[in-house]
Amino acid sequence: MTDQTHLFIPADNTDKTLPKSTGRLKGLPDAVSGWLLSLPLALVLLFFLVLPIAMIVVVSFWGATEFSIYPAFQFDNYQFLLTSPVTYQVFLNTVKYALITWAITLVLGFTIAYFLAFHVRSLTWQIVLFLLCTIPFWTSNIIRMISWIPFLGRNGIANSTLISMGVIDEPLEWLLFSDFSVILAFVHLYTLFMVVPIFNTMMRIDKSLIEAAYDNGASGFQTLTNVIIPLTKPGIMIGSIFVVTLVMGDFITVRFMSGSQKANVGRLISNDIALLQYPSAAATAVILLITVILVIAILLRFVDIRKEL
Amino acid sequence: MTKKLTEKGISRRSILKGGAAATGAALGSGAITGFPTIWAQNIKDVTLRQFGTGVSNLNEVAQKVKEDLGFTLEMTALDSDAVTQRAATQPDSFDIADIEYWICKKVWPTGNLQAMDTTKIKNYDKIVGIFKSGKLTPESTIAQGTAPHTVGFVDGPDGKTFATEETGWMTLIPTIYNADTLGIRPDLIGRPIESWTELLNPEFKGKASILDISSIGIMDAAMVCEAMGEIQYGDKGNMTREEIDKTMAIFTEAKKNGQFRAFWKTFDESVNLMASGEVIIQSMWSPAITAVKSRGIPCVYQPLKEGYRSWGGGIGLSKSLSGLELEAAYEYINWYLDGWVGGFLMRQGYYSAVPETSKNHMDENEWGYWFEGKEATGDITNPFGDVLAKAGETRDGGSFLERMGAVACWNAVMDENQYMVRKWNEFIAA
Numbered sequence: 001m002t003d004q005t006h007l008f009i010p011a012d013n014t015d016k017t018l019p020k021s022t023g024r025l026k027g028l029p030d031a032v033s034g035w036l037l038s039l040p041l042a043l044v045l046l047f048f049l050v051l052p053i054a055m056i057v058v059v060s061f062w063g064a065t066e067f068s069i070y071p072a073f074q075f076d077n078y079q080f081l082l083t084s085p086v087t088y089q090v091f092l093n094t095v096k097y098a099l100i101t102w103a104i105t106l107v108l109g110f111t112i113a114y115f116l117a118f119h120v121r122s123l124t125w126q127i128v129l130f131l132l133c134t135i136p137f138w139t140s141n142i143i144r145m146i147s148w149i150p151f152l153g154r155n156g157i158a159n160s161t162l163i164s165m166g167v168i169d170e171p172l173e174w175l176l177f178s179d180f181s182v183i184l185a186f187v188h189l190y191t192l193f194m195v196v197p198i199f200n201t202m203m204r205i206d207k208s209l210i211e212a213a214y215d216n217g218a219s220g221f222q223t224l225t226n227v228i229i230p231l232t233k234p235g236i237m238i239g240s241i242f243v244v245t246l247v248m249g250d251f252i253t254v255r256f257m258s259g260s261q262k263a264n265v266g267r268l269i270s271n272d273i274a275l276l277q278y279p280s281a282a283a284t285a286v287i288l289l290i291t292v293i294l295v296i297a298i299l300l301r302f303v304d305i306r307k308e309l
Numbered sequence: 310m311t312k313k314l315t316e317k318g319i320s321r322r323s324i325l326k327g328g329a330a331a332t333g334a335a336l337g338s339g340a341i342t343g344f345p346t347i348w349a350q351n352i353k354d355v356t357l358r359q360f361g362t363g364v365s366n367l368n369e370v371a372q373k374v375k376e377d378l379g380f381t382l383e384m385t386a387l388d389s390d391a392v393t394q395r396a397a398t399q400p401d402s403f404d405i406a407d408i409e410y411w412i413c414k415k416v417w418p419t420g421n422l423q424a425m426d427t428t429k430i431k432n433y434d435k436i437v438g439i440f441k442s443g444k445l446t447p448e449s450t451i452a453q454g455t456a457p458h459t460v461g462f463v464d465g466p467d468g469k470t471f472a473t474e475e476t477g478w479m480t481l482i483p484t485i486y487n488a489d490t491l492g493i494r495p496d497l498i499g500r501p502i503e504s505w506t507e508l509l510n511p512e513f514k515g516k517a518s519i520l521d522i523s524s525i526g527i528m529d530a531a532m533v534c535e536a537m538g539e540i541q542y543g544d545k546g547n548m549t550r551e552e553i554d555k556t557m558a559i560f561t562e563a564k565k566n567g568q569f570r571a572f573w574k575t576f577d578e579s580v581n582l583m584a585s586g587e588v589i590i591q592s593m594w595s596p597a598i599t600a601v602k603s604r605g606i607p608c609v610y611q612p613l614k615e616g617y618r619s620w621g622g623g624i625g626l627s628k629s630l631s632g633l634e635l636e637a638a639y640e641y642i643n644w645y646l647d648g649w650v651g652g653f654l655m656r657q658g659y660y661s662a663v664p665e666t667s668k669n670h671m672d673e674n675e676w677g678y679w680f681e682g683k684e685a686t687g688d689i690t691n692p693f694g695d696v697l698a699k700a701g702e703t704r705d706g707g708s709f710l711e712r713m714g715a716v717a718c719w720n721a722v723m724d725e726n727q728y729m730v731r732k733w734n735e736f737i738a739a
Contacts, residue, residue, distance in 0.1 A: 068397075068419065080731070084731075084735070086734070086735045086738050086739065089738065089739075090738050149581070149585075150585065153585050153586075153587055154585070154586060154587050155585060155586050156585075173515055176587070177570060177571050177587075255574075258571075259518075259570060259571025259572060259573075259582075259587075260521050260571060260572035260573070260574065260737060261564075261569065261571060261572065263737060263738035267737075267738075268734065268738070271734050271737075273394075274390035274391070274394070275390065275523070275730050276393065276394055276397060276398070276415075277727075277730075
């Protein structure tokens, strides 16, 4: 019980003064009230998370015709999926997008959060600049993505600017409908998901720790690697989980920004659904889910988020 | 993109305003007559829900239905795949399905649609031969693929399999159709294009595109491979596994060599690719060409010597439609074939299932340009008022009979459809 409540203690530890019995309903033993309190969330998760996933797993063994799906227990969908070289290529591509995007958003996100948390002195400016970061989210993902297309195109603003500056003679073809444009859009769309949790953990770092490091003669870089980064780990991890899962599941960005030339797993699933091949889509989704869970399990081995929070 | 949306918004709004004013005026003067039926009073309460692809599911049509027939038609525009999905899996979500004939082959066996009694269709006799016997003129040969007449009839009101000839029970009432070909940017190509082979010509490396809707894309690919002399198909619309493999191998190699700039799935995407100059040759639809042209950018719907790949659309009725709603639906179909919609669609470059009634709703210049392939005698505008051609210009592909007479194959659903879809996905992912 104490271990669990620990999760919800804010960083400044002011709640030591709270009475011990806040979590207990009057007249009920601790165990019962604990179960009752967790019941609503458990039910919500059961109906909106566990049941749908169970359904997807079940359907992944079903069969399909041109216009219908029928209950069965067969391994056809998995067999086709796991024996096609395209599947491996596409999964590899998905992981590639996730890794590159993760690395770039991490560097960007950390830098931005660091600037906001440690260089901007007044709280007002911190809030103003932070809100500035969220402005792109006032419009939809698709619009933000599509607006890159005229910019990067063969006769787009980027190319015509570079040509008029004399940097290049021929328009750069790889700016649009390439891995470059896909990753650019991913970074644009998802960097904020890295900034927010990192900024959040950085704000909780006790400033006196940094002063202590400074007083003990640590250089700026040493303070960064020995104090700030270790204390920011939970934020980095939460941000990483956000970015990795979002990129691995995103199919719209890949479709639009690669001009349908590239594929990731999400696109395989969306193609299957479009062609009424629900069981095949479900099988692909199950494999994707397993992959994502594995990736997150690996991430969590590096940091115990429960302990760090 | 934003600019385009705004323009669209303005023109739609002004059209709606104009329409509303016209309705008001017509009502005021008592001009609306001619539909005196017993249920004329309560039909106003009827709402029919129609869905289909963006090419024909236009708010202008719904507006005109309200004016002429009095009931409400709710339009939903989706892409081809979504249309198939909805027709197959959500039978209660629509009353009228505006689908394509090749989709009918997938959807009809689900039993979500009901056959239509042709005796209730006033203009049935005037529907062009393609949809009844498969022949445009008595001498014409029937093209390959899923020709509309092969999925146009069933044996009776509850028939599950398609009949081979006219039976009096139609699956879909044909509404629009067209012969598709490649679209090109003449200003950026600068030489005549005559054959489907040009799509894979290395001269256009990185500047070609094809659509990513497997059932249609594979047909375009087949037209190209056949024109190259690489493959002789038994029936392009019903390939063997070996033919599918060969076709996709040729296209995959071209893709790996960087022939394609992008693949498109929706109408708007194809317009943007062409208008921005990203692509200068691609498979394209007729109204997409007119959309590029109306931005003042030259674009040609290039007739090719191997002929056209054709498609047809029609209206199907939901199984659950009955009583007053069913009567209203028949009234709607009769109205549809009566010519106003035909004229509207023909100004976009499509053909009406009953051309002769559309003639009453077009002026002589328009009819000559769109249907007879004559030189325009004055400005030709699309239904939204944009000028598409000036006096002296002729329609690419010539007259109705020349165009529809040169159809090489119809969009199709093959026996090996599932195999083809998998191969197509591999091509896209390769």
